[in-house]
Amino acid sequence: MAAQRLVRDLCRMLKLDPFDIQKTALAPEPDPNTAWTIVAAYFDDTVEGLHALVHRPEFEAHLKAHFSQLPLPPPEKEDPAWYALRNVIYAFGWRHLSQHTTSGSFCYTDGDGWKYFLNALSVHSQLLYCRTGLMAVQALIAMSMYVDGIGNPSLEYMLCVSSMKLAESKGLHREPALAWDLDQSAIHTRAHLWWSIYIYERHTAFMSGRPLSIDDDDITCQLPTDQPGGDHADLDYFIGSITLAQISGRIWRMTKRLKRATPTFQEIVDSISQLDSALGDWYSSLPSSVKIDTATHSLPPDIHPYKALFLYCGYQARLILLHSMLVRPWNEVPALSGEYDKDRFRKHVWNSTEIVAEAARNIIRCLQHINVTRSSPKALVYEWPLVALSTLFIYVLQFPKLPTVAADIQFMDTVTGHLDYVGFASADLDFPFAREVTTLARSAVARAARGDGFATKEPFSQSHVASQLEGQATQAAESVRFDNAAPSDNPELFHTMDPDQEVWGTLLQWPDGDDTSFGDVLGNPALDIMSNSFM
Structure with missing residues (x-):
């Protein structure tokens, strides 16, 4: 539940x-x-x-x-x-x-x-x-x-x-x-x-x-060349925010285009790679006056902390959105019809998996800079932390024997502690979801260590992960489909649609998919714990 x-x-x-x-x-x-x-x-x-x-x-x-x-x-x-x-x-x-x-x-x-x-x-x-x-x-x-x-x-x-x-x-x-x-x-x-x-x-x-x-394409308004007050750091932030917003639009249009078509795996990989490069080039080009130091995660001194955090966490969140098309359990793993390079397929899926997990860790590392007040924005305080938490939760359930699992559980504990503090400081907000999924992840790792039914007993390595991904690939449909739908045989998992609540789109990007079963979508028996525990 x-x-x-x-x-x-x-x-x-x-x-x-x-x-x-x-x-x-x-x-x-x-x-x-x-x-x-x-x-x-x-x-x-x-x-x-x-x-x-x-x-x-x-x-x-x-x-x-x-x-x-x-x-x-x-x-x-x-x-x-x-x-x-x-x-x-x-x-x-x-x-x-x-x-x-x-x-x-x-x-x-x-x-x-x-x-x-x-x-x-x-x-x-x-x-x-x-x-x-x-x-x-x-x-x-x-x-x-x-x-x-x-x-x-x-x-x-x-x-x-x-x-x-x-x-x-x-x-x-x-x-x-x-x-x-x-x-x-x-x-x-x-x-x-x-x-x-x-x-x-x-x-x-x-x-x-x-x-x-x-x-x-309908916008011809010129980009600003100065900022009221003449602050160069604020102008750098403003231009950087505009560019990130434009890339967000490109990601949205790409996902919509893929949803409406039956693209090949190569077309999907090319689309993701182009936008990944655009995001990376954008963040690399930001002046140091608005950029968080990626090595120390320290804030730039000449700009409001929330502005630097919005750019950095917004960058990480868009990496998660972009690469999740290949790794989210409610997205069907895409495969080419006919013959294709399985090694290359596995490489791309594993690369996206690692990018998504590291982006989640980077968001969590920024929580130390969040000052929780009445004015604090939702995205920084709990929306992006919840995205990071759910991302690592899925990652741990998929690969509970990777050597990074212990550290990832600690990252999840960090989010849980942060959200517990938000609840304490506000006296109104409460996020039991964070505590529950962290407990589930820890339980999954313990069961995997015991070889308790759903996880293999051999140590997880990249080659073993690749073999799991290959298994998922062979189960995919002949054509590429992105469903992102709450599975029909488990309608309570993501809450039955209620038009009064406007639930569509809140957790799922494309909520109008077909009748794919939950087990077929997940493709990994290690994730059974999630479906069983959420009911």
């Missing part, structure tokens, strides 16, 4: 309960002195403020003009875009300051931050369907980033897509035509806003398994 509970708990966070946003009076806004303190905290101390999504001098000028009005206008008489942007920045600033003044629960409804967010959300329809400027786009993407903090419901995908579609309707994805008569400042503002949304949309789609909202 562990996997089912994990899927259920994650999917429940995708939506709000109706009573959370039932029609109530809008929350009162802070007095001017408190408001200026909150705004300063947002721009000075939050990673979102440092990202310069909102131009500080322009915002502060609006706020000064707002407080100069006596009496202050009621919300229904205000510009909805300004009302939403002001309140979501209040929410950010309050949440950051509350980390130093409150303790205990990270529950999103505790304190004034959520009330300010609901103020902003109350004008969501006006932002989309009334005449607005760029401030409405800024407000929507800022709202999306706000709910990405741990403890908040996972509304970021829907809000981010809304901001992207509004941005498209205003032509932000296009290079401005001369007839628009925009000055360079306006062009730079539009470009910075568009690419900020693009980065975040690719990230949320990648994390949730949702489709991309725009094709890269």
Whole structure:
């Protein structure tokens, strides 16, 4: 039941309960002195403020003009875009300051931050369907980033897509035509806003398994050549994030293309190799100012730690996604029809297996740098650690006699300890899945050491692993298929589909496969412990 509970708990966070946003009076806004303190905290101390999504001098000028009005206008008489942007920045600033003044629960409804967010959300329809400027786009993407903090419901995908579609309707994805008569400042503002949304949309789609909202071929907006404030490290981070987002789109399009076709093994290997090279070249080309030292896993000193971690862990997570097509147990192992080079096939599958396992270890090594607060992003705190944990779990079950198994169990213990601390610090989040799968992995290794039925007694070597992979290959279908489906004979493994929960895509990339049985997909008797224990 562990996997089912994990899927259920994650999917429940995708939506709000109706009573959370039932029609109530809008929350009162802070007095001017408190408001200026909150705004300063947002721009000075939050990673979102440092990202310069909102131009500080322009915002502060609006706020000064707002407080100069006596009496202050009621919300229904205000510009909805300004009302939403002001309140979501209040929410950010309050949440950051509350980390130093409150303790205990990270529950999103505790304190004034959520009330300010609901103020902003109350004008969501006006932002989309009334005449607005760029401030409405800024407000929507800022709202999306706000709910990405741990403890908040996972509304970021829907809000981010809304901001992207509004941005498209205003032509932000296009290079401005001369007839628009925009000055360079306006062009730079539009470009910075568009690419900020693009980065975040690719990230949320990648994390949730949702489709991309725009094709890269439709984007002609120029890349930014400078960063507000003139910080070179931030510009390096921004350009690096854009490139990683573009590679994510290429991975998505490649998997979709392979899903719709019947590619040969060579076509699959070539596709994976090209994107693997693109990822490697991208990370190698990053300036040292934004790059984590791969030898010591130390952070660069001149940039916010979360920015460097997003680039590095995002890189590792995409390696896992890319190479998992050959190694995940719910993906059929692809094989060529007719004759093919079995040694070469085994080599590629084993290489992808090792890349996926090492990428998971690298994500776990970064946990030492995560400071768990109300503002911490979900991806760094538990989403990527859960990806790494499940990756090593499968790896250990497949090869329980490899010499790296003891160290990998320790890596899994590290994730379990980290998530236990998250649960303790938040008083709301709980991840029993981590403890359960780590216990299962340890049990599998012990059974393998005893030769207890499902594992061979001889030591695992690369040649032995290769022979196992060959066995999997010979069981594959004549044509290449990527199903990624919850097996029909074990429907409870990944939770029965519930349209109200929006469960599709949360753990499985392609949930619309055929009726392949669980045993046929796994192809390895060592993994029986997983299917038996999850029921």
